[in-house]
Amino acid sequence: QVQLVQSGAEVKKPGASVKVSCKASGYTFTSYYMHWVRQAPGQGLEWMGIINPSGGSTSYAQKFQGRVTMTRDTSTSTVYMELSSLRSEDTAVYYCARELTGTLPEGYWGQGTLVTVSS
Amino acid sequence: EIVMTQSPATLSVSPGERATLSCRASQSVSSNLAWYQQKPGQAPRLLIYGASTRATGIPARFSGSGSGTEFTLTISSLQSEDFAVYYCQQYNNWPPERTFGQGTKVEIK
Numbered sequence: 348q349v350q351l352v353q354s355g356a357e358v359k360k361p362g363a364s365v366k367v368s369c370k371a372s373g374y375t376f377t378s379y380y381m382h383w384v385r386q387a388p389g390q391g392l393e394w395m396g397i398i399n400p401s402g403g404s405t406s407y408a409q410k411f412q413g414r415v416t417m418t419r420d421t422s423t424s425t426v427y428m429e430l431s432s433l434r435s436e437d438t439a440v441y442y443c444a445r446e447l448t449g450t451l452p453e454g455y456w457g458q459g460t461l462v463t464v465s466s
Numbered sequence: 467e468i469v470m471t472q473s474p475a476t477l478s479v480s481p482g483e484r485a486t487l488s489c490r491a492s493q494s495v496s497s498n499l500a501w502y503q504q505k506p507g508q509a510p511r512l513l514i515y516g517a518s519t520r521a522t523g524i525p526a527r528f529s530g531s532g533s534g535t536e537f538t539l540t541i542s543s544l545q546s547e548d549f550a551v552y553y554c555q556q557y558n559n560w561p562p563e564r565t566f567g568q569g570t571k572v573e574i575k
Contacts, residue, residue: 382564384564391553391566391568391569392502392504392569394564394565394566406561406562406563442509442510444509444510447512447515450559451515451516451557452500452512452515452555453510453564454512454515454521456509456510456511458509459509
């Protein structure tokens with residue numbers, strides 16, 4: 348069965364960077380795009396971007412352009428999301444989410460990773 | 467950017483009653499519309515995609531309708547496990563952007 352297992356909670360200081368991992372299993376890693384979505388405490392869902400695990404191409408939401416980098420390691424079936432220049436407003440749960448199938452929305456989600464930005 | 471607007475923000479419903487949630491897009495998204503359910507402390511769960519197709523394992527009491535800019539999620543007879551927050555999402559194929567609505571909380575009346 349499809350499983351997405353994310354790395355553990357992080358606490359970072361303003362201005363620092365954080366790198367969250369998402370290890371996939373139960374399917375062919377390079378066959379499905381992966382998205383990153385975040386959710387601030389008590390708030391709604393916010394799409395951050397997408398990565399094609401096959402070739403590594405990415406597309407980011409305009410809001411995060413220049414601050415986010417999504418990468419993948421096909422040898423370990425893991426995708427990464429790195430967010431730099433952290434500020435308090437970046438405190439959120441970060442989710443990786445796999446498309447259901449090509450052209451369809453995200454049907455499989457990781458458990459989420461809480462990133463807290465605090466001085 | 468396509469803006470998704472959900473209404474109402476909160477819906478108070480008694481168990482067994484029908485719930486109707488609305489979602490409006492700022493421009494046409496064709497049928498590229500999904501609905502998600504989220505419970506506290508959990509990741510979102512895909513309910514509906516293609517505006518009206520139920521995802522695998524989703525009970526028949528959940529139904530979606532609409533196209534273009536106006537969409538509806540209907541829960542025909544609310545069960546205790548259905549009290550949650552519901553989000554609509556538009557999904558473009560290319561560029562592969564997504565936008566979520568702000569959510570509708572379905573609470574027990």
